[in-house]
Amino acid sequence: MTTSMSMSMHMPTLKNSSKHSFILFLLSLSFIYLFYNLSFLHHSTIPPPSPSRNAPSPTTLDHIVFGIASSSSLWPSRQHYINLWFRPPMRGFVWLDNPLTNSTTNSSSSSLVLKLxxxxxxxxxxxxxxxxxxxxxxxxVSETLHLNLPNVRWFVMCDDDTVFLPSNLLTLLSSFDHTQPYYIGSLSESHLQNIYFSYSMAYGGAGFAISYPLALSLSRFQDQCLHRYPSLYGSDDRIQACMAELGVPLTRHPGFHQYDVYGDLLGLLAAHPVAPLISLHHLDVVKPIFPSSPSRVAALQRLFAGPVSLDSAGTMQQSICYDKLNQWTVSVSWGFVIQIVRGVMSPREMEMPARTFLNWYPRADYTAYAFNTRPVARNPCQRPVFYYLLSASYDVRLRTTVTVYERHHDSQPTCRWKIEDPSQHVNTVIVYKKPDPDMWNRAPRRNCCRVKPGGGERTMVVDVGVCRDDEISEI
Structure with missing residues (x-):
């Protein structure tokens, strides 16, 4: 009896204890389940931190090595083009077929080395x-790589009559990962040239860049590759054939200019694409870029001493605006030339190069260009008045560049329009533009220009700069 009563008295206590244990067990499972889900959610939305790596230092000019194609017969007359732009800390090698005597060598830079x-x-x-x-x-490129130079990121190949804007080239190459295989350059202006050779080939006269890893891969098998293409014409198509075997395509950039044209580069340079000007080529077969210059080299010296040194990024960049009072269209190719046209020409027309140049193949017509062009105006009233760069300086007080352009005195045909003739009212154009070294770190866009009042007698004043919000070129 006593025992039975004792057991019955303890039974509720055991039941309560089991119930509490079961509840604790469920709570524990719920907690574990909740913790697991929160942990999974955290790891599914926030990636784990990547292993720490030292960020590469910015690319500089001494990371670039130039391989310049020349010969013993051409170098004495062509080296003046290279001396315009090649300066330390750049490194470069001129590759010749035969030795030169000291009397025929006049390099302005000790860092430019002649090699056989x-x-x-x-x-x-x-x-x-x-x-x-x-x-x-x-x-x-392969022979330059075999020199085993330290600290090389890019090999740039060009001809002895190629002119580079080094700061613009550096800006371009800095935007690419030099540890990846890149083959960067541009095409010919001639559609027929591109058909005969390749639309996938970089033209060496315009210059092209090969990253170090790609140059290393190329050098390992290039000699065998060259044996497979004995029927190709030049060096550029051979390099492209080897690139095709490596599976590396051409990365095109419109700032490299082969200039497979004759005549006057005015139409091309005055409507330069919205991209940094990287190179100029074939300068021996075209007119001096400034018609008043005594020589081609002197014309380029004017460009480099002024605009290129003050604002390389903005050199040759086109802006289009309108003089509303006089109903004139104004096109500014900064650092080069200004065009003033009677009447209103749309930006679509003005950004299209006028055919002041001739095709590389004399029998080919204008359809043989690899880009859109427009004819030189036949209507005498729409013939532009040209104002070429006279001087360039920097105003410290205003913190802006000041470029002055003088009217080119050529004959103006008779026009019966009532719109005033710019040549009779404007002799000088003054352009104010703040240097903009970060211009190509933003999305590509033409600068805007604004014709300012109060230029004085026979003088027009134009302001050029980054477009304001919603600013467009319209009259």
Missing amino acids: SSNTSSFPYTHKHGSRAALRLSRI
Whole structure:
């Protein structure tokens, strides 16, 4: 009896204890489940931190090595083009076929070294109209790499009549990852040239850049690759053929200019694409860019001493605006030329190069260009008045560049329009523009220009700068 009563008295206590344990067990499971889900949610939305790496230092000019294609016969007359732009800390090598005497060497830079190309007589070459020199030139990048220079990120190949704007080239190459395989350049202006050779090929006269890893890959098999293409014409198409075997396409940039044209570059330069001007080529076969200059080199010296040194990023960049009072269209190619046209021409027309130049193939018509062009105005009233760069300076007080353009005195045809003739009212154009080194770190866009009142007698004043919100070129 006593025992039975004792057991019955303890039974509720055991039941309560089991119930509490069960509740604690459920709570524990719920907590674990909740913790697991929160942890999963956290890790699914926030990636784990990547291993710490030292960020690469910014690319500088001494990370770039130039391989310049030349010959013993051409270098004495062509080196003046290279001396315009090549300066330390740049590193460069001029690759020749034969040695030069000291009397024919006049390099302005001790960092520019003359080198002899290796013998390529063992390589096959079967093109009937070409030159075996193409084999030698196609190996310039590989031979430059074999010099084992330290701290190289980019190899840039060009001809001895190529002119670079180094700051713009540096800006471009800095935007690419130099540890990846890149082949950067541009096409010919001639549609037929691109058909004959390739629309996938960078033209060496305009210059092209190859990243170090790609140059290393190329050098390892290039000699075998060259044996597979004996029938190709030049060095550029041989390099592109090897790039195709590596599977690396051309990264095009419109700032490299082959200039497979004759005549006057005015139409091309005055409507430069919205991209930094990187290079100019074939300057021996076109007119001096400034018609009043005594020589081609002197014309380029004017460009480099003024606009390029003050605001390389903005050199040759086009702005389009309107003089509403006189109903004139104004096109500013900064640092080069200003055009004033009677009447209103749309930006769509003005940004299209006028055909002041001739095709590389004399029998080809205007349809043989690899870009849109427009004819030179036939209506005498729409013939532009040109104002070429006279001087360039920097105003410390205003913190802006001041470029002055003087009217080019050529004959103006008779026009019966009532719109005033710019040549009779404007002799000088003054342009104010603040330097903008970060111009190409933003989305590409033309600068805007604004014609300002109060220029004085026979003087127009124009302000050029970054477009304001919703600013457009309209009259």
